[in-house]
Amino acid sequence: MTAVTTDPKVDKPNGVGSTGTGGARRRLPRIPDRIRQGGLPYLLLLPAVLLELLIHIIPMLIGIVMSFRQLTQFFINNWGGAPWSGLDNYRIAVDFDAPIGEALLHSFLVTCVFTFFAVGLAWLFGITAAIMLQESFRGRGFLRAVFLVPYALPVYAAVITWAFMFQRDNGLVNHVLHDQLGLTDQPSFWLIGDNSIYALIIVSVWKGWPFAFLMLMAGLQNIPRELYEAASIDGAGIWQQIRRITLPSLRPVNQVLVLVLFLWTFNDFNTPYVLFGKSAPENADLISIHIYQSSFVTWNFGSGSAMSVLLLLFLLVVTAVYLFFTSRGRKGADA
Amino acid sequence: MRHLRAAAAVTLALSVAAGVTGCGGGTSSAGGSNESPKTLTYWASNQGPSIEADKKILTPELKKFEKETGIKVKLEVVPWADLLNRILAATTSGQGPDVLNIGNTWSASLQATGALLPWDDKNFEAIGGRDRFIDSAVASAGKEGEPPAAVPLYSLSYALYYNKKMFADAGITTPPATWEQLVTDGKKLSKDGKWALGAEGANLSNNIHQTFVLGQQHGADFFDAQGKADFTSDGAVAAVKQYVDFMAKDKIIAPGNAEYAQNQSLTDFAKGRTAMVLWQAAATTFAAQGMKPEDWGVAPVPVPSGAPGAGKQTNSMVAGINMAVFKNTKNIDGAKKFVKFMTSDAEQKILCKTYGSIPPVKAAQSDAAFSAPELKVLRDTLATSAAPLPQVPNESQFETAVGTAVKELFADAAAGTPVTTESVKARLEKAQQTMQQ
Numbered sequence: 155m156t157a158v159t160t161d162p163k164v165d166k167p168n169g170v171g172s173t174g175t176g177g178a179r180r181r182l183p184r185i186p187d188r189i190r191q192g193g194l195p196y197l198l199l200l201p202a203v204l205l206e207l208l209i210h211i212i213p214m215l216i217g218i219v220m221s222f223r224q225l226t227q228f229f230i231n232n233w234g235g236a237p238w239s240g241l242d243n244y245r246i247a248v249d250f251d252a253p254i255g256e257a258l259l260h261s262f263l264v265t266c267v268f269t270f271f272a273v274g275l276a277w278l279f280g281i282t283a284a285i286m287l288q289e290s291f292r293g294r295g296f297l298r299a300v301f302l303v304p305y306a307l308p309v310y311a312a313v314i315t316w317a318f319m320f321q322r323d324n325g326l327v328n329h330v331l332h333d334q335l336g337l338t339d340q341p342s343f344w345l346i347g348d349n350s351i352y353a354l355i356i357v358s359v360w361k362g363w364p365f366a367f368l369m370l371m372a373g374l375q376n377i378p379r380e381l382y383e384a385a386s387i388d389g390a391g392i393w394q395q396i397r398r399i400t401l402p403s404l405r406p407v408n409q410v411l412v413l414v415l416f417l418w419t420f421n422d423f424n425t426p427y428v429l430f431g432k433s434a435p436e437n438a439d440l441i442s443i444h445i446y447q448s449s450f451v452t453w454n455f456g457s458g459s460a461m462s463v464l465l466l467l468f469l470l471v472v473t474a475v476y477l478f479f480t481s482r483g484r485k486g487a488d489a
Numbered sequence: 490m491r492h493l494r495a496a497a498a499v500t501l502a503l504s505v506a507a508g509v510t511g512c513g514g515g516t517s518s519a520g521g522s523n524e525s526p527k528t529l530t531y532w533a534s535n536q537g538p539s540i541e542a543d544k545k546i547l548t549p550e551l552k553k554f555e556k557e558t559g560i561k562v563k564l565e566v567v568p569w570a571d572l573l574n575r576i577l578a579a580t581t582s583g584q585g586p587d588v589l590n591i592g593n594t595w596s597a598s599l600q601a602t603g604a605l606l607p608w609d610d611k612n613f614e615a616i617g618g619r620d621r622f623i624d625s626a627v628a629s630a631g632k633e634g635e636p637p638a639a640v641p642l643y644s645l646s647y648a649l650y651y652n653k654k655m656f657a658d659a660g661i662t663t664p665p666a667t668w669e670q671l672v673t674d675g676k677k678l679s680k681d682g683k684w685a686l687g688a689e690g691a692n693l694s695n696n697i698h699q700t701f702v703l704g705q706q707h708g709a710d711f712f713d714a715q716g717k718a719d720f721t722s723d724g725a726v727a728a729v730k731q732y733v734d735f736m737a738k739d740k741i742i743a744p745g746n747a748e749y750a751q752n753q754s755l756t757d758f759a760k761g762r763t764a765m766v767l768w769q770a771a772a773t774t775f776a777a778q779g780m781k782p783e784d785w786g787v788a789p790v791p792v793p794s795g796a797p798g799a800g801k802q803t804n805s806m807v808a809g810i811n812m813a814v815f816k817n818t819k820n821i822d823g824a825k826k827f828v829k830f831m832t833s834d835a836e837q838k839i840l841c842k843t844y845g846s847i848p849p850v851k852a853a854q855s856d857a858a859f860s861a862p863e864l865k866v867l868r869d870t871l872a873t874s875a876a877p878l879p880q881v882p883n884e885s886q887f888e889t890a891v892g893t894a895v896k897e898l899f900a901d902a903a904a905g906t907p908v909t910t911e912s913v914k915a916r917l918e919k920a921q922q923t924m925q926q
Contacts, residue, residue, distance in 0.1 A: 227882060231580050231604045253922035323745040345748045346691060346900040431750055433693055433893045435900065450574060452886040452923075453598065 214466075221459035230455065243460035254448075258461060260436070261444040265420060268351065268440060272358040273415045277408075279359065280366025285400065288374050298371070305364035313428035316357045320344035320429075345430060350438035357425055362418070366411055373407035374400070409480045416476075417469065441465060521606065521814075521821030529823050530563045530586035532575070534810055536643065536844045538777065540566045546843050554830045560823045573885075579815070580604040587818040588827050591639055593629040593809045594694075594878045594888070600631045600638035601882035606814040606821075607636035616640065616829040626849035629807040629877035639811035640828055641849035643841055645769040646870040647698065647805040648863070649788045655683070655764040656786075664765075664788035668731070671765075671791050675741030678764045685741035687754030687766040690899035693892025696732075697878070698806050699767060700895055703728035705803040705876055706793050711887065712879045718924040720891055720917040729895055730913045737902035747896075747903035758785075769808050770845040772863050787863045789870055805875040809849065847871055883924065890920035 220233070221243055229236035249255040283301055287294055304312065319326040321344075328341040344353040381399050390398065401408075423442040426434050432451050434443050445465065449458025531551075537543045543566040551562040565586070567575055573595065579585025580602050591599055599605055606612065608630070613619040619627060626644045630637035651664050659678050665671035675685030689695040704711055709724025719725070736742040743763070746754060755771060757763045759778035767790055775785060790804035812831060814824045830836060837853035840846075847868050848854050859868055878884060894916040902908050 227598055227601045227885075228603075230577065231602045233581060253919055257923070322748055323743075341745075343748060343900070343903060346896070347904050431691070433691075433889065433896060436897065447889065450577070451889045453577075453883075454886075 225456035227453045261439045265441040269419045275359045276362035279363040283367045284370040309424045350435040354438045373404045377403045521818045524819040532586045532589040534590040585815045587824045593811045597632045597880040598885045605638045609636040615825045625807045639813035642812040643810045643846035644849040645808035646875045648866045651765045667794040684743040684763045687763040688746040689749045690747035691750035696892045696895035705800040716881045720921040733898045737908040744903035747899040803876045807875045807877040894920045
């Protein structure tokens with residue numbers, strides 16, 4: 155960590171005393187030196203810290219307190235008076251042999267599969283498009299703008315349009331797959347039953363890949379062209395250039411990108427809620443909807459909070475492990 | 490740098506996860522007062538074709554009330570999808586409206602929060618007495634044996650709507666009165682890409698309304714006398730199976746209806762793709778979709794054939810909207826005056842005519858407008874053969890758990906997976922276990 159100079163001699167070239175009065179010279183009131191030396195950064199951080207506390211940390215702490223209470227509709231009017239239930243809510247959530255725990259585990263596994271494919275495909279499309287649009291050609295600006303459209307659209311409007319397109323009898327998807335291309339024997343269901351997970355992944359990838367594209371495109375701008383020219387002279391083909399130059403150079407971008415995409419996708423609420431409503435099909439029962447249902451549909455806020463805390467712990471652990479390994483890897487690469 | 494990175498990671502993860510765990514909370518004051526007697530806030534549920542339409546309908550009535558009492562009513566029309574969460578948030582924070590509309594099936598659940606003013610005899614006296622309202626509507630306003638949590642405002646019930654031309658083309662002269670007839674007629678009607686009956690297979694509430702009535706006809710209540718979930722009784726299983734079998738076995742509901750949740754079955758009916766729907770006051774929707782009143786007929790929802798037994802003649806749930814007062818209102822007298830105004834004979838006639846509902850106030854029902862064929866069926870059903878959904882605190886859970894089970898069974902039926910007594914029982918068993926924990 156870079157050391158911050160705190161030597162008073164350096165900071166006080168005019169020999170101003172620690173009282174910070176400024177002597178007899180006429181000046182605007184000044185920040186006391188002690189604060190300026192050590193406290194100013196913290197003072198500047200204060201508004202952000204206060205807002206963070208107010209918007210995130212305090213509600214989160216309240217959520218944690220709720221998870222230890224038996225908070226149902228009987229106590230919602232005065233939730234501070236809800237009886238303590240100790241670890242009961244947690245016990246129920248992780249009792250995988252009983253229906254609530256079993257359903258939570260199922261939903262967690264569905265979310266893992268969904269996240270893996272949604273993030274993987276969004277990244278793949280993003281990097282492919284970014285590489286293809288790296289070279290200048292006529293219409294590149296237009297394509298870049300078009301590719302960003304899904305990212306710019308309001309989520310609700312976009313997902314509800316997908317919901318219409320996925321309708322079995324009147325939707326565009328079946329019209330193309332069944333009526334026009336004849337790929338299926340009969341029109342398929344996309345919003346209920348087994349296919350619902352595919353519908354969810356398709357919409358999530360459509361919504362998420364432009365962000366990957368944007369980030370990776372920015373990352374590609376920083377790779378010196380000389381590297382490619384030199385590699386080309388040395389006889390490296392396009393795949394070798396991607397493997398040896400592009401991907402290693404994009405590593406810092408990818409580290410952040412994958413983490414952010416993972417967290418957004420794992421917690422995604424809007425996409426399943428708009429596609430399926432408050433009760434998602436079993437195959438697409440993402441954990442965000444599952445927790446929402448436990449809390450706000452069945453009015454068991456204590457149990458829902460406990461599930462949220464478990465999810466929080468999981469995401470914290472995954473994030474910490476991810477950052478530990480990726481930063482260690484980078485250190486090694488830097489050395 | 491390592492510390493900085495670790496701190497950044499923790500902050501990032503906390504920020505993201507806080508979105509998941511964040512919940513507010515608070516307490517509310519104990520009772521109402523008359524601190525601000527000149528104003529009221531009213532949350533009206535979205536009843537008309539749009540929020541703007543509702544404002545247009547209600548504003549002149551609220552002006553009338555202001556002229557009569559000097560109390561200004563601040564109106565907010567809340568969409569259905571948001572209403573329950575808004576009420577929960579208001580209950581938690583204590584910062585709610587003075588008067589609000591609630592769906593009558595939520596009555597017992599909201600009553601359990603203790604946030605709503607109980608309508609005991611004294612409060613009922615302030616609005617003209619309990620006897621002014623029909624019994625089934627009051628029964629759907631809270632737990633039996635306790636003062637209701639709300640007052641009935643607009644009542645509705647289910648009826649069978651049928652397409653006259655499709656019936657005539659199939660040689661059917663009268664609408665079915667029993668389920669057996671409905672299936673027989675249904676098989677005649679389900680051909681050439683057209684289907685007999687519409688359903689909203691992915692709409693949890695609608696699933697509950699239909700299976701509850703069939704449950705009553707099979708002698709099942711879904712809850713025992715102690716208010717404990719009883720979803721797997723033979724009657725309950727038979728009721729759910731009978732409903733899903735209209736698609737799975739009888740093939741009189743189109744498989745595509747398994748994913749309907751946005752009233753698409755009404756569009757199919759209006760376009761002549763299905764011949765019958767079970768619905769509450771559908772006339773305005775049919776008209777909006779270009780159907781003429783002479784194109785369709787209305788009949789009571791079928792009942793089982795054979796000798797009627799206890800509950801067998803029940804053919805609708807008591808549907809409707811109730812009006813509640815938040816206990817911590819700062820204008821308790823004004824709130825009661827407003828409820829009295831909205832449930833007065835004159836206002837009931839105006840509002841129910843506009844919204845196509847039945848007045849739960851007996852005196853208002855005598856108006857000729859409510860004797861038109863459609864409303865007469867709905868009115869008679871409400872008066873004689875409708876039962877309120879179980880008035881238990883966990884009614885909301887019941888709708889979600891059993892409604893989802895029926896939704897999944899419809900998905901099975903649509904995909905061609907067999908729907909058996911065992912598979913129905915297994916789904917209901919799972920729903921019940923979720924309730925018991």
